[in-house]
Amino acid sequence: MANTPHGGILKDLYARDEPKQATLQVEAETLPSVTLTERQLCDLELILNGGFSPLEGFLTKEEYDSVVQNMRLPDGTLWTMPIYLDVDRTELDRLGVSTGSRVALRDPRDDQVLAILTVTSEFQVDRAAEAEAVYGANDQAHPAVQYLFQSTRDTYVGGPLEAVNAPQHHDYVAIRRSPAEVRTLFRKLNWTRVVAFQTRNPMHRAHRELTVRAARMRHANVLIQPVVGLTKPGDIDHFTRVRVYQAIMPKYPNGMAQLSLLPLAMRMGGPREAVWHAIIRKNFGATHFIVGRDHAGPGKNSAGQDFYGPYEAQELVLHYRDELDIEVVPFQMLTYLPETDEYMPINEVPEGTKTLNISGTELRRRLKTGAPIPEWFSYPEVVRILREANPPRDKQGFTVFLTGLHASGKEAIARALQVALNQEGGRSVSLLLGETIRHELSSELGFTKRERDINVGRIGFVAAELTRAGAACIAAPIAPYNDARQLVKTQVSKSGGFYLVHVATPLEACIKNDRSGVYQRAIDGEIKGFTGIDDVYENPENPDLVADITKTAISQIVHEIILLLERDGYIGDR
Known part of the structure; x- marks a missing residue:
């Protein structure tokens, strides 16, 4: 070959x-x-x-x-x-x-x-x-x-x-190899038949079994070459995935497999991408390439149907196999047979045989809830790494984002919530009040829409970082515009929970509660562009909670926020 x-x-x-x-x-x-x-x-x-x-x-x-x-x-x-x-x-x-x-x-x-x-x-x-x-x-x-x-x-x-210069990487440098370096490695190891395996997800027992089967059937060695460039939004970060790959390598027979990273930006292009992947592995010196079920598939379209058929990618690569000059190794999904403790391609399982499988959705649920993941599905070393990267909800961070008019009571609610969460314990609690942020982070900003959006964006950045670190963040700016609030939600939700609370205290009550007199100054024309007077406040479209301190006690509002957090598992039962 x-x-x-x-x-x-x-x-x-x-x-x-x-x-x-x-x-x-x-x-x-x-x-x-x-x-x-x-x-x-x-x-x-x-x-x-x-x-x-x-x-x-x-x-x-x-x-x-x-x-x-x-x-x-x-x-x-x-x-x-x-x-x-x-x-x-x-x-x-x-x-x-x-x-x-x-x-x-x-x-x-x-x-x-x-x-x-x-x-x-x-x-x-x-x-x-x-x-x-x-x-x-x-x-x-x-x-x-x-x-x-x-x-x-x-x-x-x-x-x-x-x-001019090669890109400088600072992670996993020893296993980032160019095509020339991989080819040199094959020559050093006297590998003449190499099956390449593409992956953008963590590997489990089924993947190990699949690659070992492919190598033994072709009398070849295995190149595990995972993608560490851009993949599908929402995929597990490459640092976690590489730790998984490193943990699974000792599970291969001695001398059978090597791990090398590929800085590829995937397009999730299904059949066309599968051919592209085969070309790339050919350039890296592989003689065989595994193409699995729904290779490089992006999931479902806007009508709820799969973009590509499950074996379209295999069919297209096989169509060009002579021109590609790399042998395609097509594989169906492997399923576990508990009675014989083995994995088998699903199309080879005898009718009536009991099989077990765990979907990606089910795996993510078990990781979030802390439910057990059986050893027939994955190795304990792999599960440990995934649990570290995907802690259960009660170990994840979250942000409670209170928005409302000046003097609506949102800051009093925020302070009371901070006390309640400190009493709960389990994670640090940070409070980002609107006036504090204006003074500490945004003192140079005015009050145009653009400047207000910049200010809210800065709050969102801080909240997202605190959430990512596992903290509880309580933010209480006016944040009058829906698009800016949505951007904060997008930032924070990548790392943990986000709860939008609309403190919908009526303007008349806010004016009455305003001890600083700024509303009256705005009414008298001394202050221009004041939210609720001569500048708009856009009511949130889909808040998680609507509160009004003229109708509900602050303690009750805090209790309702706590119930939301308990419902979703971020804090334990009280």
């Missing part, structure tokens, strides 16, 4: 003489520069190190059109995913970049110049047409289509690249 790179030659753009590299480094500092996005950074690294061979740059318009429409480069070479550099047209104009320009591409993490792009093509595209051709549907329930419409800039630029 051959393991030549796709196109015949590994396009390792780092393989240049040192004087040339020094010259490029000096030139790069004189050029207009573009800072890459996270996805572009992943793409660039794999172009430069040969992972995307035969590409030597970002696609030109001719190449883009050919790949999107025909799944081939203009010379006929099979290539299924468009790899482009998208930039704002206004940014290009500001930099004076046009066809023929040379542009330095910078790492967003440390501003280091990574490569020089010679622009030979700049063009705009039909996003809907790209979505339909590449992903099979113009449906933003697909993460790549959502990215295309919400994150991709308006102008694509293409052209050849020259490598």
